Amino acid sequence: MKRRDFLRKTGIAGTTIAIASSGNRMFASDVFSSSMIKVDPSPKFELSPWLYMQFMEPLGVTDSSVEAAWNHEADSWRKDVVDVTAELAPGMMRWGGLLSAYYKWKEAVGPRNERIPMRNLVWGGIESNQVGTAEFVDFCKQVKADPLICVNFESEGYANWAKTPKGEVRFADAKEAAEWVDYCNNPSNAKRISHGAKDPYNVNVWQIGNETSYAKDRFNLETAAKKTIEFAKAMRGADSSIKIIGWGDSGWTKKMIEYAGDQMDYVAFHHMFDPGQDIKDSVIVDNQYRYDPDATWDILMNGYKIHERKILEIREQAEPFGKQMALTECHYSIRGRNRCEILSSWAAGVSYARMMNLHERHGDLLKIATLADFCGNRWQVNAIMIPVPGGKSFMMPVAKIMSLYKKYSGKEYIQVTDVPEGLDITASRTGNKIYLHVVNVNRTKSVKTSVGIANMEIKSGKAYEIAADPEFEIMRASNDPLIPKEKVLDINDLHEFPAASVTAVELDVV
The missing domain is CATH 3.20.20.80 (Glycosidases)
Known part of the structure; x- marks a missing residue:
């Protein structure tokens, strides 16, 4: 059975991309493989x-x-x-x-x-x-x-x-x-x-x-x-x-x-x-x-x-x-x-x-x-x-x-029910768009994982990522590495959250 078909049948739709970040001095050994991020899309309360x-x-x-x-x-x-x-x-x-x-x-x-x-x-x-x-x-x-x-x-x-x-x-x-x-x-x-x-x-x-x-x-x-x-x-x-x-x-x-x-x-x-x-x-x-x-x-x-x-x-x-x-x-x-x-x-x-x-x-x-x-x-x-x-x-x-x-x-908070080690994640929803706020709390290691939305399929998505050397100190407007980088998600691949990164993920679901 293909991975995509399995996810559909189990009610978990997966997505993620592979992202490299040379600015964080990452190497192949600096990557954790981890379990899936799982999200319950049922609204819990309204976010202000x-x-x-x-x-x-x-x-x-x-x-x-x-x-x-x-x-x-x-x-x-x-x-x-x-x-x-x-x-x-x-x-x-x-x-x-x-x-x-x-x-x-x-x-x-x-x-x-x-x-x-x-x-x-x-x-x-x-x-x-x-x-x-x-x-x-x-x-x-x-x-x-x-x-x-x-x-x-x-x-x-x-x-x-x-x-x-x-x-x-x-x-x-x-x-x-x-x-x-x-x-x-x-x-x-x-x-x-x-x-x-x-x-x-x-x-x-x-x-x-x-x-x-x-x-x-x-x-x-x-x-x-x-x-x-x-x-x-x-x-x-x-x-x-x-x-x-x-x-x-x-x-x-x-x-x-x-x-x-x-x-x-x-x-x-x-x-x-x-x-x-x-x-x-x-x-x-x-x-x-x-x-x-x-x-x-x-x-x-x-x-x-x-x-x-x-x-x-x-x-x-x-x-x-x-x-x-x-x-x-x-x-x-x-x-x-x-x-x-x-x-x-x-x-x-x-x-x-x-x-x-x-x-x-x-x-x-x-x-x-x-x-x-x-x-x-x-x-x-x-x-x-x-x-x-x-x-x-x-x-x-x-x-x-x-x-x-x-x-x-x-507009509405939804529950993240399974979080891979090394990540801090919250989720929210407006209609058929789901948003994740993902913090990689590892200073030198990235986390490679996937996302699953219970009883829904992910059609497409984007990631808006800020990743830099944790020791970087911003001093002026120019030469600023803390500008979010937009990345189109490949829903057939894993997502690699770089070390010391903060990412907003936007998913289109059905």
Whole structure:
């Protein structure tokens, strides 16, 4: 019996191609032969397009982010930033962060010569406020992302943000948050119309509280829950259709939902962590990773386990209530001169792919998530690096992964029932197209295997593969090996996933 006929009769349709990757210094002995990837095509739950969110916050002198992305001569966004973000294709952009606790939105709207610059209390320096609500929403429209705004939540209860040592009042109450919602969403809002925006901005998702639980000198849980209800009611008074995210990290999730859950559509948490935090004398701090690639790889490939513990912690508290989760800030945070130099490496990109697969596996409850800060010219935790004073902006390895997954994902999560050793795989489906996200977690060995879809036949397919030396560090837009290579699948042959690779597979099935 021919292999193809056997697969049809058993309900498993096979596909794959043989791919070589000289850039990974592979030889014939560096190949594992493995069992078939088996997929159950029955939809399990809907995957949210907001799993690929980006997080925009002005970071002052610490890392010129929003200011670096803005062209002050042309009063517009830098074209190279818009272009590379469109390629990144985030489903959502979030405005806020720590800045939200002392941000006064009215200072950054209206005529440019009337806008009020602000001191950036956390990140240092002065923000010009030439980028405000209108500009943020415009950016979202240009890159086809849904906007999310984090409001000033009475300065999180922190006195030095509410009123600074210089006497500046940065506190904003529920009334001011509701006015912001009205400014954005009310078709008849006189202030917005007077600023030249006849049509509403339609910001449909809002976050109350950024990291309220992270310090003792901020609101306690009971106060935060009471004020979350107050804010949500006021904001929905301006627009009853909006979705509200409430803060629930640091063990707050269950109680916050019990107190204020009827006013919250999502519960928020953050996770910035060192994947080597549990390892004595970890080699990934500073620049030590450059001297021990094997140990570096092992730490990065297991980083997802720490992240999974965090997700499960929140999930166990939220799931009994059926409350959806919003991971509105997340990235590795590793000590180094220039804020996590290792995150420029392709090894970090492969590690982030494992984190992305984890997000998909929890996609029944996890509906909003990110893996990076958005943009800047210094921090390596950013998705996009902006050369200054000139040069073309480019995607970091984490952004390469998020872009690849966003472009080649189905609407519904489906189960991978059999995974060959050395691979980390998730699957999704839209109609008769099935997508696989395949991470080869072996640093030097490829994996040769095939794919089977239960009770379906694969007619054709393509693979979009990123494979490079794990030690490669991206420094600029040119000479970039991290561009996905499109390969047409030979459905009669095996597929060889190169060492240290991330591949999106697109299959046409019947």
